[in-house]
Structures are given as structure tokens and as C-alpha cells.
Amino acid sequence: MVRWEPNARGRLGEAAFELFTERGFEQVTVAEIAERAGLTERTFFRYFADKREVLFAGADGFQEIFVSGVASAPDSAAPIEAVAGALYAAAAMFLAHEGGARRRAAIIAAHPDLRERELVKLATVASAVADALRRRGVTDPAASLTAEAGLAVFRIAFARWIAAPDGPDLARLIAESLDELKLVAAGK
Amino acid sequence: MVRWEPNARGRLGEAAFELFTERGFEQVTVAEIAERAGLTERTFFRYFADKREVLFAGADGFQEIFVSGVASAPDSAAPIEAVAGALYAAAAMFLAHEGGARRRAAIIAAHPDLRERELVKLATVASAVADALRRRGVTDPAASLTAEAGLAVFRIAFARWIAAPDGPDLARLIAESLDELKLVAAGK
Numbered sequence: 001m002v003r004w005e006p007n008a009r010g011r012l013g014e015a016a017f018e019l020f021t022e023r024g025f026e027q028v029t030v031a032e033i034a035e036r037a038g039l040t041e042r043t044f045f046r047y048f049a050d051k052r053e054v055l056f057a058g059a060d061g062f063q064e065i066f067v068s069g070v071a072s073a074p075d076s077a078a079p080i081e082a083v084a085g086a087l088y089a090a091a092a093m094f095l096a097h098e099g100g101a102r103r104r105a106a107i108i109a110a111h112p113d114l115r116e117r118e119l120v121k122l123a124t125v126a127s128a129v130a131d132a133l134r135r136r137g138v139t140d141p142a143a144s145l146t147a148e149a150g151l152a153v154f155r156i157a158f159a160r161w162i163a164a165p166d167g168p169d170l171a172r173l174i175a176e177s178l179d180e181l182k183l184v185a186a187g188k
Numbered sequence: 189m190v191r192w193e194p195n196a197r198g199r200l201g202e203a204a205f206e207l208f209t210e211r212g213f214e215q216v217t218v219a220e221i222a223e224r225a226g227l228t229e230r231t232f233f234r235y236f237a238d239k240r241e242v243l244f245a246g247a248d249g250f251q252e253i254f255v256s257g258v259a260s261a262p263d264s265a266a267p268i269e270a271v272a273g274a275l276y277a278a279a280a281m282f283l284a285h286e287g288g289a290r291r292r293a294a295i296i297a298a299h300p301d302l303r304e305r306e307l308v309k310l311a312t313v314a315s316a317v318a319d320a321l322r323r324r325g326v327t328d329p330a331a332s333l334t335a336e337a338g339l340a341v342f343r344i345a346f347a348r349w350i351a352a353p354d355g356p357d358l359a360r361l362i363a364e365s366l367d368e369l370k371l372v373a374a375g376k
Binding site: 078079080081116119120123140141142144145146148149152153155156157160176177180181182183184185186187188 | 266267268269304307308311328329330332333334336337340341343344345348364365368369370371372373374375376
């Protein structure tokens with residue numbers, strides 16, 4: 001019989017983040033994460049395939065925020081406006097979980113393999129956003145270009161936000177980067 | 189004593205491309221590549237760390253084309269114009285080696301790990317292009333945004349070029365994508 005552990009997933013995630021931050025991702029084992037959370041390894045594997053998965057388990061939800069942000073834009077919105085709405089929705093999510101977002105970013109930044117994994121996940125999000133634009137009737141190459149440019153805006157604004165904890169908030173940095181994109185694309 | 193083999197690197201590359209195309213990347217061993225080239229495994233490892241390296245050995249040269257394209261733009265060029273010049277230089281290189289470029293793209297497209305590796309390489313190129321823009325005095329976030337948007341233009345134009353062997357040439361697709369970027373960024 002499986003014993004019910006209150007909030008096992010959250011406790012495992014918190015324990016993993018603590019340990020990755022203290023010792024570095026490579027140096028932490030699943031057994032140590034489970035022990036810190038007061039749970040068994042078996043319980044860990046009920047929630048996560050491996051320790052890396054703890055960092056990327058939220059990726060589907062992240063993608064969903066982008067996709068529904070694009071889908072829910074008014075019909076009159078230009079493609080970049082639909083994507084901008086999605087970026088602001090994602091920003092709101094990150095601002096609501098700022099501490100976790102900053103810890104996660106620091107863990108990922110310290111490890112080349114994790115940075116590559118993050119890059120691949122963001123490329124998958126760009127591809128899903130392009131699909132969402134096509135469902136709004138946007139043709140190619142505009143759909144893929146808008147999605148890729150939008151994700152570039154997000155990555156750059158996010159990196160600036162992480163680099164300056166006391167700087168402007170993420171939504172403002174996204175607005176600035178969108179303005180900047182317009183200028184650079186116009187050859188300014 | 190090492191026996192000199194005329195054009196060993198080129199013969200190994202050609203043998204690898206043939207075998208990857210015939211059987212799929214996963215199914216080919218280094219021993220088979222060496223045998224097809226009429227060389228030894230030892231000779232293979234003098235040129236390449238592993239079979240994947242055969243596909244990515246040109247990446248440094250590719251990055252160099254972008255970086256010097258940006259550096260050699262006239263001082264008066266806007267950041268996106270400097271990047272556009274680099275994209276056209278890369279297009280000229282691909283058009284000069286069209287057969288190899290198309291075979292390589294087909295091999296990479298068929299294999300998720302190779303697609304991820306390609307994505308990571310292109311992100312490295314974007315980062316080098318941003319550095320080249322900073323050396324021209326472009327500040328951030330304009331430098332990273334222009335580099336990322338430029339590489340997005342390249343990826344999308346390149347994918348269209350690969351998808352349509354009898355379609356417009358790569359330089360023309362890049363020009364179209366740059367125009368499209370301007371339109372989408374402006375909210376058209």
C-alpha cells in the first residue's frame with residue numbers, strides 16, 4: 001500500500017533546490033534529495049524521472065502559458081501583439097514565483113548541460129508559439145519569425161531580470177526589449 | 189611512422205555522409221566509416237573525436253563567417269545591416285557547397301540528438317555575433333536582440349531553402365525573412 005505523504009512533490013522540489021544550490025547540481029544524488037525531504041527514493045521516482053526533471057518539470061506549464069496567451073489575444077491583434085500578451089502572462093507567472101525562478105536560473109546557469117536543456121526547451125516553446133500563431137491564420141515565415149523573435153525578447157529580458165535582482169521588473173524589461181526589437185529590425 | 193594518406197579528412201567526411209545517408213546516423217560505426225574511406229580507425233581519430241564530430245567539424249568556420257561578416261560591415265551600417273551582411277556571406281558559403289549542405293541537413297533532421305546539437309551550435313553563433321556587435325559599439329540589449337533576431341532569420345530562411353530544393357536561393361530567402369522581420373516587429 002502506498003502511504004500518502006502530504007505535498008511530497010513540493011517537499012522533493014524544495015529539498016532538491018536547496019541541495020543543488022548548496023553543493024551544485026552534479027554533486028547531489030536522488031537518495032540525498034529524498035532524505036532531505038524526509039521521503040524515500042521510491043517516492044521521488046513516483047514524481048520525477050531523475051534529478052534533472054525536478055528543474056524542468058514546470059516546462060509544460062510554461063509552454064501552456066505562452067500558447068494560451070497567443071490564443072486568447074483579440075482577433076484584431078497583430079502577431080507580435082499576440083506574442084507580447086503571452087510574454088506578459090509568462091512574466092506575471094515568474095513574478096508570482098520570483099524566489100524559485102531566481103534559484104532555478106542560478107542552478108541552470110552554473111551547469112552547461114542544464115543550459116543546453118533549457119535552450120532546447122525554449123526552442124520547443126517557440127515552435128509551439130508558431131503553431132498557435134498559425135491557428136490564428138498567420139502564414140509562414142511570419143509565424144515562425146514572430147515566435148522566434150518573441151522568444152528571443154523573452155530570453156534577453158529574462159537574463160537581464162535575473163542579472164539585476166533590484167532592477168526593473170520582468171514585465172518592464174519585456175516591454176523595453178519589444179521596443180528595442182522594433183528599432184533594431186527597422187535598422188535603427 | 190605515420191603514413192601520409194592523401195585527403196584523408198575529405199575521404200572520411202565523404203564516407204561518413206554516404207553511410208549516414210544510406211543507413212541513418214545511429215546505425216553507422218567509426219570502423220565502417222574508416223573502411224568505406226579505405227583508411228584505418230586510427231586515422232579517423234586523428235581527425236575527428238567521434239562520428240558526430242564529422243557533422244559539426246565545420247561549425248567553427250561557420251561561426252567565423254558570421255563574426256567577420258559583422259566586423260567587416262562599414263561603420264555607418266546599422267546593427268541589423270551588419271548582421272544582414274554576415275547572413276549573406278554565410279548564404280554564399282552554403283550555395284558554394286549546396287550538395288553537402290543539403291545532405292548534412294537531411295542527416296541532422298532525422299535525429300533528435302543531432303537537432304539539439306545544431307540548436308546549441310547556432311546559439312553559440314548568436315552569442316559570438318552579439319559579441320562582434322558589442323565590439324562595434326552596439327550596447328545591450330540591442331546587441332543580443334539583433335544577434336538573436338538575425339540568427340532566427342537565418343534558421344527560418346535556411347529551413348525554407350532545405351525544404352524546397354527547386355525554390356528561391358538562400359540569399360533571396362534571407363532577404364525576404366529580413367523584410368518580414370521588419371514588418372512583424374513593427375506590428376504589421
